[in-house]
Amino acid sequence: MSAMSNSNWSRRSLFRAAAGMAAAGSLAACGGNTGRSSGGSGDSLVQYFHAYGEAGTEQAIKKYAKAYKDANVTTQWITGSNFEQKLFAALLTQNAPDVFEFHPQIQLIKSGQVADLTDIIDPVKDDFNQADIKSHTVDGKIYGVRMIDDPQFFFYRPSMFEKAKVEVPTTLEELIEAAAKLKTGKVKGAYLGNDLTPVQSPLIWSAGADTLTADNKPAFNTDAVAEGLKQLRTLFTSGNLLLGAPADWWDPSAFTQGLTAIQWCGMWAMPAMQQALGDDIGIFPFPKVGSAGKQSVTNGGWSMFVNAKGKNVEAAKAYVKWLWIEQKKYQEDWATSYGFHIPPRTSIAQSATKLKSGLPAEGVKLFNEFGHFDNIGWTQAMISAVNDVMANSVRKNDDPKAQLAACEKKVDTELKKLFG
């Protein structure tokens, strides 16, 4: 029988197959890619991580997960600059992660999104940095395990300072003057990030104010902060500030490529900087703003949380306990092998030889002396409101007092929703 003789049958079959595939495709689309691998032994867990810039981090996290035998842990490595938005959206769906990294924020607790981890942390509570424990505690319950502490400060090139005869700035005025003296035809004076938002909290702290008071009231709307914003505006328009860099503030590229003499960045970038510039690196805290201010350092970092609405809460807690409480070797590896971070566990921090001398040791010193830790009441919505203040008063030249007042109103609304 020739192939042509059954062409009708073939065509009809093809149509049927196509229709079947279309139907199957539509139905399959309902499922979507959950990231959960099938097969394997025990429970299946999904963990969300934002994409760290340091080489080897993704492989490290996957290596730790693979070493865990009681569950099949899949890692979603979320790229892009809007990890928090992707996480918040995912937490509302059936495909929410069981375990995820984030910063302590009270709205996650108030909405019942994160599980109480007191029972797994309590036995080793005293071995943690107590400021980290405090920043994860609400009504006596601890809701997350700190993985790393990340101090952020200014990095500078001592050789350029020497050549321009500039001293390390201790006030915002001195920083602005230094940026002007350091600027040459090819190098800008300073880099505070493309949108300036990484220095918004340090500006508030260095002006002697705070984000919130101890009883959770807005504390950032002060004359000193407004003056600081005005000063920052002069730096923004001076032509001495690096703007529009291809890599943003968390990446040391602008600094290592010689685009700027000073850059706001985190301790995680030290190894990459040392590799590129050797010993020609110094660090200093965000300088004092106004006469009543005090230098400040952001003690950022990342913590592990368990999705309280997930399908495998107990299995997820067991995994977090195994990795971030019991596996001290992995915790030290995570903190010091792919960029420098300060381990929140005192015992690990004390034994981490890489942090004991030179620039890392100086970073640890600034962390202890000038550091401000996460405030669990200072949520992403409030951070976003201050982002708008930076955009409008520094980059757009609106009145800082009016902007701070508008921001205070937004923050107040948030606080009322959270605390009544």
Add this chain to the structure above:
Amino acid sequence: MSTTTTRGVAQPAPAKVSKGRPRRGLLASSTFNFWLFTGPFLIGLVIFVFVPIGWSIYLSFFEARFTVTPSQFIGFENYTQVLTDVDFLNSLVTFTVFAAFIVPATWAVSLGLALLVNRLRFMRAFFRSVFFLPTAVSYVAASLIWKMSLFNGVRFGLANTVIGWFGIDNIAWLASPDPPWYWLVIVTVRLWLQSGFYMILFIAALQNIPRELYEAASLDGAKPGWQTFRYITLPQLRATSTAVILLLLVAAYQAFDEFFNLLPKATWGQPPLVELYKMALGENQNYGAGSAGAVVLTMLICVVTLLQGKFMGFGRGEESK
């Protein structure tokens, strides 16, 4: 008058009559076949379009922060919030400015490219492909290329290198709203991405213009070039131009990717979709207000489209003109 002839040409063989079983029953039913082919897609449409739209309207009447299954009914409070929100109202201004730039610019560039490519005698397919290829690039990828390579604020960005040859200092194209250089970046990236597609539509329309019209015009003394273009080509492209402008306006309403990627953490240059994304899926996770904004925006788009149809005559039959 027809110029073709069938003399001497073999007639096509009559179609073979199928000797198979006659189709009958359910499989022969055209209704069954209609549902077989459209059913899966209709199910998808209902699940992924109609249900979300209905749910969004439902959410717009509730206090829905950090939840899509709210319980607190608040009436029109979300609508009041959105309609008095300065950022949302500014986003409508941003859209208007964007549309005012991008619609005429794309129309002119794509028509210009179509005219150029259409006149080519050699390598026409090559140039057509070259101009069409950017259509296949994702908006996110293109935005990142524009932001990180062409229009970054440092000395080795392409734009800054070029202006540097004329002794002009580096410009931070996206950092500040004053001067608003960001419009140059946003408009050029979209022009690059979409002009090729509309060029193809114009080429198709150009090829449909009867040559006799040009020959007749030539006999009447019309000069080739601008005169022919003004009085023959342009009027003949009216229907295509109207469709292109409508498509461009719809695309401008949908602007999201390039604004979102080029202007993060800015309070200016935010079109409605970015503003609604920030409202609903940003840090506030306010699905109620975001949904109310979406309803308002949808109604606005409907009104504008109807008005445009009325003024430009799109969709009107020849007999009613």
